[in-house]
Amino acid sequence: MEKLLLSDKTYNYYEFQTEKEFEEKVVEFAKDIFGAGTVYFDSKKKMKKGKIGTIPDGFLIDFTFEDV
Numbered sequence: 001m002e003k004l005l006l007s008d009k010t011y012n013y014y015e016f017q018t019e020k021e022f023e024e025k026v027v028e029f030a031k032d033i034f035g036a037g038t039v040y041f042d043s044k045k046k047m048k049k050g051k052i053g054t055i056p057d058g059f060l061i062d063f064t065f066e067d068v
Helices: 019-028 030-034
Strands: 003-006 009-012 038-042 047-049 052-054 058-062
Touching: 019 030, 019 038, 030 038
Parallel strands: none
Antiparallel strands: 003 009, 038 058, 047 052
16 A cells, blocks of 8 residues: 655545545645645636637635735
């Protein structure tokens, strides 16, 4: 079994059965994954410009940048 040791914590490898299951966990643990200074918006809205289109999984706003 593959493991990752980081900051005295052990993480085990897990393979998600579906993309939906993975996406639900990202939403559930967004603050842990992206950090406390962020906001994650779960969105499956189709975006199109001209003939090119895409469907993003979500949008992340990062408020951790200091003023430059």
